[in-house]
Amino acid sequence: MYSLFVRQHFMIAHSFTGEIxxxxxxxxxxxxVVDVEFRRPELDGDGLVVDIGLASEVxxxxxxxxxxxxxxxxxxxxxxxxxxEFLAKAIFDRMAAAIERGALGAGAxxxxxxxxxxxxxHVAGASYxxxxxx
Amino acid sequence: MYSLFVRQHFMIAHSFTGEIxxxxxxxxxxxxVVDVEFRRPELDGDGLVVDIGLASEVxxxxxxxxxxxxxxxxxxxxxxxxxxEFLAKAIFDRMAAAIERGALGAGAxxxxxxxxxxxxxHVAGASYxxxxxx
Amino acid sequence: MYSLFVRQHFMIAHSFTGEIxxxxxxxxxxxxVVDVEFRRPELDGDGLVVDIGLASEVxxxxxxxxxxxxxxxxxxxxxxxxxxEFLAKAIFDRMAAAIERGALGAGAxxxxxxxxxxxxxHVAGASYxxxxxx
Amino acid sequence: MYSLFVRQHFMIAHSFTGEIxxxxxxxxxxxxVVDVEFRRPELDGDGLVVDIGLASEVxxxxxxxxxxxxxxxxxxxxxxxxxxEFLAKAIFDRMAAAIERGALGAGAxxxxxxxxxxxxxHVAGASYxxxxxx
Amino acid sequence: MYSLFVRQHFMIAHSFTGEIxxxxxxxxxxxxVVDVEFRRPELDGDGLVVDIGLASEVxxxxxxxxxxxxxxxxxxxxxxxxxxEFLAKAIFDRMAAAIERGALGAGAxxxxxxxxxxxxxHVAGASYxxxxxx
Amino acid sequence: MYSLFVRQHFMIAHSFTGEIxxxxxxxxxxxxVVDVEFRRPELDGDGLVVDIGLASEVxxxxxxxxxxxxxxxxxxxxxxxxxxEFLAKAIFDRMAAAIERGALGAGAxxxxxxxxxxxxxHVAGASYxxxxxx
Numbered sequence: 147m148y149s150l151f152v153r154q155h156f157m158i159a160h161s162f163t164g165e166i167x168x169x170x171x172x173x174x175x176x177x178x179v180v181d182v183e184f185r186r187p188e189l190d191g192d193g194l195v196v197d198i199g200l201a202s203e204v205x206x207x208x209x210x211x212x213x214x215x216x217x218x219x220x221x222x223x224x225x226x227x228x229x230x231e232f233l234a235k236a237i238f239d240r241m242a243a244a245i246e247r248g249a250l251g252a253g254a255x256x257x258x259x260x261x262x263x264x265x266x267x268h269v270a271g272a273s274y275x276x277x278x279x280x
Numbered sequence: 281m282y283s284l285f286v287r288q289h290f291m292i293a294h295s296f297t298g299e300i301x302x303x304x305x306x307x308x309x310x311x312x313v314v315d316v317e318f319r320r321p322e323l324d325g326d327g328l329v330v331d332i333g334l335a336s337e338v339x340x341x342x343x344x345x346x347x348x349x350x351x352x353x354x355x356x357x358x359x360x361x362x363x364x365e366f367l368a369k370a371i372f373d374r375m376a377a378a379i380e381r382g383a384l385g386a387g388a389x390x391x392x393x394x395x396x397x398x399x400x401x402h403v404a405g406a407s408y409x410x411x412x413x414x
Numbered sequence: 415m416y417s418l419f420v421r422q423h424f425m426i427a428h429s430f431t432g433e434i435x436x437x438x439x440x441x442x443x444x445x446x447v448v449d450v451e452f453r454r455p456e457l458d459g460d461g462l463v464v465d466i467g468l469a470s471e472v473x474x475x476x477x478x479x480x481x482x483x484x485x486x487x488x489x490x491x492x493x494x495x496x497x498x499e500f501l502a503k504a505i506f507d508r509m510a511a512a513i514e515r516g517a518l519g520a521g522a523x524x525x526x527x528x529x530x531x532x533x534x535x536h537v538a539g540a541s542y543x544x545x546x547x548x
Numbered sequence: 549m550y551s552l553f554v555r556q557h558f559m560i561a562h563s564f565t566g567e568i569x570x571x572x573x574x575x576x577x578x579x580x581v582v583d584v585e586f587r588r589p590e591l592d593g594d595g596l597v598v599d600i601g602l603a604s605e606v607x608x609x610x611x612x613x614x615x616x617x618x619x620x621x622x623x624x625x626x627x628x629x630x631x632x633e634f635l636a637k638a639i640f641d642r643m644a645a646a647i648e649r650g651a652l653g654a655g656a657x658x659x660x661x662x663x664x665x666x667x668x669x670h671v672a673g674a675s676y677x678x679x680x681x682x
Numbered sequence: 683m684y685s686l687f688v689r690q691h692f693m694i695a696h697s698f699t700g701e702i703x704x705x706x707x708x709x710x711x712x713x714x715v716v717d718v719e720f721r722r723p724e725l726d727g728d729g730l731v732v733d734i735g736l737a738s739e740v741x742x743x744x745x746x747x748x749x750x751x752x753x754x755x756x757x758x759x760x761x762x763x764x765x766x767e768f769l770a771k772a773i774f775d776r777m778a779a780a781i782e783r784g785a786l787g788a789g790a791x792x793x794x795x796x797x798x799x800x801x802x803x804h805v806a807g808a809s810y811x812x813x814x815x816x
Numbered sequence: 817m818y819s820l821f822v823r824q825h826f827m828i829a830h831s832f833t834g835e836i837x838x839x840x841x842x843x844x845x846x847x848x849v850v851d852v853e854f855r856r857p858e859l860d861g862d863g864l865v866v867d868i869g870l871a872s873e874v875x876x877x878x879x880x881x882x883x884x885x886x887x888x889x890x891x892x893x894x895x896x897x898x899x900x901e902f903l904a905k906a907i908f909d910r911m912a913a914a915i916e917r918g919a920l921g922a923g924a925x926x927x928x929x930x931x932x933x934x935x936x937x938h939v940a941g942a943s944y945x946x947x948x949x950x
Contacts, residue, residue, distance in 0.1 A: 147678065148633045153671040155535045159427035159443035159484070164326045166385075168333065169482040175427035175443010177535050192566045193629035198672055199570065214437040216427070227327035231282045251568075267423045267445050268938060269287040270332055276281065289937045293829035293845035293886070298594045300653075302601065303884040309829035309845010311937050348839040350829070361595035365550045401825045401847050402804060403555040404600055410549065415946065416901045421939040432728045434787075436735065460834045461897035466940055467838065495729035499684050519836075536670060537689040538734055544683065557803045561695035561711035561752070571750040577695035577711010579803050616705040618695070669691045669713050700862045702921075704869065763863035767818045805823040806868055812817070 147259075150195035151183040152202040156209040160217035160228045167227075173218070178233065178264040180209060182241055183275075185259040196254050204249050208240045230264050231272035238262040238274045245278065281393075284329035285317040286336040290343040294351040294362045301361075307352070312367065312398040314343060316375055317409075319393040330388050338383050342374045364398050365406035372396040372408045379412065415527075418463035419451040420470040424477040428485040428496045435495075441486070446501065446532040448477060450509055451543075453527040464522050472517050476508045498532050499540035506530040506542045513546065549661075552597035553585040554604040558611040562619040562630045569629075575620070580635065580666040582611060584643055585677075587661040598656050606651050610642045632666050633674035640664040640676045647680065683795075686731035687719040688738040692745040696753040696764045703763075709754070714769065714800040716745060718777055719811075721795035732790050740785050744776045766800050766808035774798040774810045781814065817929075820865035821853040822872040826879040830887040830898045837897075843888070848903065848934040850879060852911055853945075855929040866924050874919050878910045900934050901942035908932040908944045915948065 159175040182205055184196045212220075217228045226232060238260060245254050261275035293309040316339055318330045346354075351362040360366060372394060379388050395409035427443040450473055452464045480488075485496040494500060506528060513522050529543035561577040584607055586598045614622075619630040628634060640662060647656050663677035695711040718741055720732045748756075753764040762768060774796060781790050797811035829845040852875055854866045882890075887898040896902060908930060915924050931945035 148637070148674065148676050150633055150674040151672065153536070155537070157442050157444050157534070159441050162326075166326055166328070166331055166387075172482050173427050173484040174425050174482040175445075176425050177443075177445040179536050189631075189633060192564075192568055193631045193634045194568070195633045195674060197568055198632075202672070214440050214442040216441040229323075229327045230332075231284055231323060231329045232327045235282070253568075267425070268421070268447050269423070270285065270336070272282065272284040272329060274282050287938065289939070291844050291846050291937070293843050296594075300594055300596070300599055300655075306884050307829050307886040308827050308884040309847075310827050311845075311847040313938050348842050348844040350843040363591075363595045364600075365552055365591060365597050366595045369550070401827070402823070402849050403825070404553065404604070406550065406552040406597060408550050416905070416942065416944050418901055418942040419940065430728075434728050434730070434733055434789075457899075457901060460832075460836055461899045461902045462836070463901050463942060465836055466900075470940070497725075497729045498734075499686055499725060499731050500729045503684070521836075538687065538738070540684065540686040540731060542684050555804070557805070559710050559712050559803070561709050574750050575695050575752040576693050576750040577713075578693050579711075579713040581804050616708050616710040618709040669693070670689065670715050671691070698862075702862050702864070702867055702923075765859075765863045766868075767820055767859060767865050768863045771818070806821065806872070808818065808820040808865060810818050 147185055147187055148189060148195050149183050149185040150198060150201070151181045152198060152205055153179065153181050154202065154205045154209050155179045156213040158212060158215055158217050162227045162229070164227065176266050178230070178266055180205065180237060181263040182237070183261040183263070184257050186256045187258060188256070190253040190256055192253070194253060196257060197251050200250055204244050205241065208237065208244065229272070230266050231274065234262045234264050234272050234274040238276065242278055281319055281321055282323060282329050283317050283319040284332060284335070285315045286332060286339055287313065287315050288336065288339045288343050289313045290347040292346060292349055292351050296361045296363070298361065310400050312364070312400055314339065314371060315397040316371070317395040317397070318391050320390045321392060322390070324387040324390055326387070328387060330391065331385050334384055338378050339375065342371065342378065363406070364400050365408065368396045368398050368406050368408040372410065376412055415453055415455055416457060416463050417451050417453040418466060418469070419449045420466060420473055421447065421449050422470065422473045422477050423447045424481040426480060426483055426485050430495045430497070432495065444534050446498070446534055448473065448505060449531045450505070451529040451531070452525050454524045455526060456524070458521040458524055460521070462521060464525060465519050468518055472512050473509065476505065476512065497540070498534050499542065502530045502532050502540050502542040506544065510546055549587055549589055550591060550597050551585050551587040552600060552603070553583045554600060554607055555581065555583050556604065556607045556611050557581045558615040560614060560617055560619050564629045564631070566629065578668050580632070580668055582607065582639060583665045584639070585663040585665070586659050588658045589660060590658070592655040592658055594655070596655060598659060599653050602652055606646050607643065610639060610646065631674070632668050633676065636664045636666050636674050636676035640678065644680055683721055683723055684725060684731050685719050685721040686734060686737070687717045688734060688741055689715065689717050690738065690741050690745050691715045692749040694748060694751055694753050698763045698765070700763065712802050714766070714802055716741065716773060717799040718773070719797040719799070720793050721797070722792045723794060724792070726789040726792055728789070730789060732793060733787050736786055740780050741777065744773060744780065766802050767810065770798045770800050770808050770810040774812065778814055817855055817857055818859060818865050819853050819855040820868060820871070821851045822868060822875055823849065823851050824872065824875045824879050825849045826883040828882060828885055828887050832897045832899070834897065846936050848900070848936055850875065850907060851933040852907070853931040853933070854927050856926045857928060858926070860923040860926055862923070864923060866927065867921050870920055874914050875911065878907060878914065899942070900936050901944065904932045904934050904942050904944040908946065912948055
């Protein structure tokens with residue numbers, strides 16, 4: 147299996163609901179450093195997993211929709227705790243849809259799996275991975 | 281599949297038995313930077329893989345039992361080479377037992393896999409991963 | 415010149431005032447990974463720059479006063495843009511005061527300089543450094 | 549499953565063929581930081597995945613054949629785009645052959661999987677992984 | 683003294699002249715991860731060392747002039763070994779000129795020192811630092 | 817001022833004397849990742865701060881004298897606490913002597929300052945820096 151990753155980041159405010167979150171129930175924030183890893187069993191005709199420049203640009207665009215926001219006021223996340231693991235899935239879904247609509251080029255149709263990892267600090271992070279195109 | 285990781289470290293002395301170890305047969309030591317990655321197919325009701333604060337605290341406690349020790353004198357490792365890969369499994373087993381006895385909270389019963397990685401320097405490391413609750 | 419550093423982090427929400435900040439004028443947030451570097455020309459009698467465990471604990475305590483907060487509502491920063499560079503100085507001042515009141519032990523009286531660095535992502539950060547005890 | 553990784557690097561010049569590569573169609577270059585991860589279900593009699601010193605030395609040797617070269621003139625890559633993902637596979641194949649011929653010692657016959665990751669910068673990289681000995 | 687850094691990278695081919703360079707006399711290449719650190723004794727009226735977004739954008743533009751090139755054919759470096767330390771100074775000079783012509787905004791006139799660091803791998807790098815506006 | 821750094825590591829056992837060290841009074845160990853930074857105001861005739869390959873090789877040799885040892889039994893450190901900051905100075909002195917005796921080549925006579933940094937984990941480290949040739 148081949149894979150390729152690109153890295154970008156975004157910075158948001160949010161708070162969590164539930165006693166388990168302790169002081170993180172208060173409004174605070176985070177920088178998330180995001181790695182998206184694209185996987186496929188064979189390279190395309192150009193010798194690529196995916197166009198790395200395009201992948202980075204599309205990721206930047208997707209994160210731009212979240213960047214510099216208070217996620218507590220984001221309608222798309224209403225009633226949800228925007229934990230690191232939840233956001234990993236949210237970004238996975240956006241990138242999967244971008245691949246589906248051809249934003250990563252025709253060659254990206256060969257992608258079979260994807261993993262999104264968010265580091266929230268030098269000591270913690272979370273990820274979501276799944277098959278594509280199911 | 282979702283995952284979440286937390287990072288801690290510990291510092292020990294040890295030596296190895298066997299010609300293959302060369303100069304590492306002498307008493308020396310290491311700093312191990314430990315990542316424990318917890319995995320599950322679905323998030324719990326709070327939107328979590330596991331309580332990140334609790335996971336970090338429990339890991340700190342487990343590593344505290346090894347930290348600042350000469351592993352050559354640790355009864356639990358008698359007759360074993362405490363290589364990086366061996367220690368990855370030893371920490372996996374301790375964390376799996378902690379999950380089993382409820383130390384990571386009731387929600388942690390949904391965890392299905394775990395991976396423990398030890399970096400021994402900027403250029404080498406080892407890990408052990410397996411299913412949980414088998 | 416000797417130096418020693420310890421690392422901790424904190425997570426906050428804030429917004430900035432001024433057109434130069436563009437989208438960062440909106441409420442957002444950041445994880446700051448903080449390095450505090452202590453300097454002195456000679457080691458103390460124990461062979462130390464400063465007690466590393468105590469330094470890390472005191473830094474954790476200072477950052478705990480900022481962690482999980484919306485800095486826009488922090489009275490101590492009223493009317494100020496809590497930029498990365500501004501926060502580096504704010505943490506410098508708190509640590510300098512801690513040294514002054516003996517929180518880092520008697521040996522810390524030999525410290526002559528300090529530098530506080532905040533990384534806000536994998537691609538940006540800021541710092542403040544100055545002599546101590548002036 | 550146990551794993552162990554070692555890290556080395558190499559520095560090459562190359563260019564790519566195909567409009568998708570944009571400015572990278574011109575002769576340029578890269579530093580690749582290479583992690584090779586060896587995997588096996590059980591440790592050998594010494595408590596090892598593989599002899600870490602030997603693994604690092606063999607990897608250094610394999611990369612030495614690529615280091616300080618213009619890959620556009622490498623006969624073994626004629627007519628191929630030496631992308632990061634392509635090179636990950638090329639190094640995988642060389643290491644698999646080295647294991648096969650016993651260069652990593654007799655114990656290495658227990659290895660069942662391998663993964664080769666190349667980071668080309670702080671924000672991008674690629675990898676190839678597969679079963680061994682098929 | 684306050685400082686702020688931004689990070690970008692570029693990828694080039696080159697060769698060196700002189701026996702001391704050994705195999706690096708052959709055409710090869712490198713990824714350089716570049717940190718530019720801007721320094722000043724006091725923050726500007728917005729609480730900034732420099733506009734971080736603008737600084738990153740200007741650095742990206744400067745590196746774009748070097749990126750994806752064979753430096754052996756760059757007229758501006760004719761007859762020079764484009765070592766890591768030499769390139770650190772070359773980027774310093776370009777950024778100093780950019781500050782001089784106002785590319786980093788009016789506030790950047792308060793900058794007094796700058797440091798440019800290039801990492802060529804995970805184990806080596808070089809830098810150049812000097813006062814500004816001399 | 818120009819600088820160049822190279823990175824290597826070593827792994828030792830030791831213990832500390834003095835109540836301030838708490839549990840670190842027991843025999844334990846550490847991996848130290850060592851950066852040596854060489855500085856000079858002007859480059860030599862080849863465009864170098866110092867021969868990077870030679871510098872890395874000499875550093876490897878110096879650390880080889882400490883690697884895989886119990887420093888409590890090292891005659892050269894008898895009666896001293898081999899703290900991270902103490903070891904930074906010890907390596908500085910060895911490298912300064914190596915420069916003095918010409919081990920880094922004739923060009924290294926132009927070096928004017930040096931800094932040695934030891935990271936003992938992902939969250940702590942120490943350094944020693946001074947002028948050379950005084």
